[in-house]
Amino acid sequence: MMENTSSNATTAKIRAKYAQLFTPDDYREMAALRTVPEIADYIARSARFKEAFSEVDPNTIHRGFMEELLYRENFETYIRLCKFQGLDKQPFFGFLIRRSEIDCILSIINRINSSLDRAYLSDLPGYLIKYLDIPVMELSMSQTYDELVSGLKGTRYHRVLKKVPVRDDGMADYTECELALRTDYYAELLEQADKGFMGGVSDELRTMILREIDCRNIINAYRMKAYFGYTPDEIKRRSLKFYGIGKRQMERLYEAEDAAVMMDMVNHTIYGKNSPDTDNIEVEINSVKIRRLRHYITGSTHAPVAVYAFLQLCDIDVSNIVHIIEGIRYGVEAAAIEAQLITL
């Protein structure tokens, strides 16, 4: 209920920051570069990452560290935006921290399932440590799923993960854990959007979150159908039970005969494009998503809506850069790299 006109400064700040995101022309220029140092230099000169790369030597920087710096800048942008007008005092604005916690827990589960215990310690993004509410360093030492769950005692993740059945080998199914954690995350987020804000803000946030979930569900369902041959029931069971386009319409997509039919049906929803390219469903669905997020940033006067939309755009921006870096590293042609980018 704290939403008021004073948060207009945050929306104005976001619009200014929005102008610093890379444009398709920038991506094109980057994709045309030949080496990782060149791209590091390009990024280091950009307005958005200049500060983050100030102490870095583009000629010697490790590719992994460069990616970490990009993600760190996104996270710090989030922290700065939330602190700017004290928005971090409202529970809703902890969304990125909670999402990062979930990502950490899922990575640890993945490591445990692959018997690569402890290896997560080196991969854990250092910049997150001081912001997370879970003892992530201690958790990274867990050697079994039970150890991890008991390490999470006192947090809401303990309650969620305890319900996930443990197999005979002492491990838990990764996708089950992911489904449970993300269901809990989105349920909490939607509740906070409902209770924490009034009227238009709440509606806009709800719509945006539900559409984000829809995109995730459609992409996952398409993959399950196209690459793993899952049945509609299996897909339904493994999808998040929140719907932006309505339960019936989403289930119709799950029940589609095959992936091509499903894509054709998606094309007739709000997530469809005129010329869908089923080779890269993620690019297709997300490029539609970008248009909507841009609309929120330029049109909405509500700080929570603008912050949430902007951070998603930042994520897409960094994921595009990471794609370009990967492409350059493996000598992929510029045109092929560009085809993998999420742009309008």
Add this chain to the structure above:
Amino acid sequence: MAIEKMALVNIIGRFEDLDETLLRCCDSGCFHLEPAFKNEQNSTVKLLNEKNPFGVPLKEFASLATEMDIGLKETPGTQFRGWTAERFNELSDKINSEIDVKSNEKQQLAKEVSDLEAAVLQVNHLRGMNSDFSKIFACKHTACRVGRMPADNLAKLQYYDQTFFFVPFETTKDFCWGMYFCANSDKELVDSIFRSMFFERIHIPDYVTGNTDEALKKLDVQINDKKKRIEVLGKEIAELAKKHENTIQEAYTALKKRYDIFELRRKVGAVKEKFYIKGFVPKKESEKFAGLFGDMEEVEVVLLPPDADAYVTPPTVLKNGWFTKPFGMLVEMYGLPKYGGFNPTAFVAITYTILFGIMFGDLGQGLLLFLAGFFVSKKIDKRAGGMVSRVGLSSMIFGTLYGSVFGFEELLDPVYESMGIDFLPLKVFKQSTFILLTAVGIGIFLIVTSMLINIYIGFKEKNYEKAIFGCNGIAGLIFYASVCAGVVCTMMLDMDIMSVPFKIFLIVIPLICIFCRVPFSIAMKYKKWKLSEDEEDMTIGGFIVENFFEMFEFLLSYVSNTMSFLRVGGFVLSHAGMMMVVMTLMDMTASAGKPVTLIIGNLFVMAMEGMIVAIQIIRLEFYEVFSRFYESDGKAFEPLSVSFDTEINV
């Protein structure tokens, strides 16, 4: 006040003479080059697309100049006349060999200094370490690595079981500088752990010995020694530069010219063993131009009428007198008329000058503008200055009529009284209605004049739609003039001239002509009835709808264009108003401040209003006047030339 007559020039000659021919074309300063072919595939004339041989030596001389710290400037000379690219290459090699050794040594030393400075930077971060580097690195059972890691990852170190310890020296915003030690046997594992945390290892050069302070001192001495040697080498190179400077400058200037002339070959055609150049020269200079090639026996210059080649359009050069010349700038800004078209510069010059005087009438400020224009024309830009001085003169004349001198509106009253002229000076605020009505009158006059010009051009081009039936043709002129006369007589002179025949013959029939201007002009030209010249299937309905909206736009433009001239009167009032404010402010200030207020006020009004008035008149000329008759579809006359430039895009 017309357009300069042109002559088409064809030059044919042997390839050996091509460069010299192009050079003479450039030097003539009056030759406008055209591509020798229109469509290469269907022509016997082929494109000359050779690699420019002067590119390499040009680059060489530019880099020699950079190496020797010589600032390149245009230095004409004759010693390189007729030199080939190979000879230039030989010369650059010769000069290069003299400075090569010294220059290479200097570069090598600069690199070493840069490496040493980088080492200083690294060692600076290890200031906390007081042990001898060489001793640490000489340990047999212990491995040690110096470097930096992201400060975020420091917290992770305590969670590793492996036996190592990390000694931090300095922590910045993002990085922690330090070194880690581990047993030689664990070296690979520990290295991989640190690598996974993005530890960047720094290799301390062998020449860094002792503890950090000692190492820094040694490095400092080495850097200073090398810098001194660089300085000595710099002086030696400077001496060599002094010796060769003139040669390099002259060679570069000559090369640049040869390079640019060679580049012009792209527009030259080749027919078997001969080259073919096509272009235009002003007719009055054509004989003199042809005479330039009199001594070249194998080069033939053929002068033809400008319309002899259907593939090329002659360029336009405005021919203006001394008064109108500066105003050619405005016409060029809008776009040049086509060759043989109407040159509106004189019309613009007269109307612009008068309108400026009316809108910015002040004897004192006009005088300042005149002087400023005179100064600008001498020192900065002849045409801009010329324009300013002319409008300044006009401002002085109208300022005298208004009796305004630097805002003092009563200063000239005694003069007029002594001369017995009682209707002058015009008191702007007392006669504001008269001024506004006069402004509209000026507008009507200018619009009618524009229409007359349009009719003249239309008949000249045999374009009957334009001359007779168009909204700016005879029909438009009759309609507009009749309506204006009707309004003036009825409302101002109490004369009722709007009789039925007046309305039918002078208003309705011209309107019908404008409405049906296309079919009427087709009927007149081709003696057949057609609704549209371009569209074969134009229906009556489509014709009526299309012309109804166009008529609406024409009628609206008559009103809006006329009313637009109200701004002329508006600015007369605004100028007087602003000066009144300056006077009021001057009265309010103490006597010592009065002159300052007067000067600043006048300068402010001159700068602000002068610019606004200048822009507003340009707007009036372009929108209300030019739009009625002027078509800017000409191309500029660009005499062939090569310019000196230190930037090379070879």
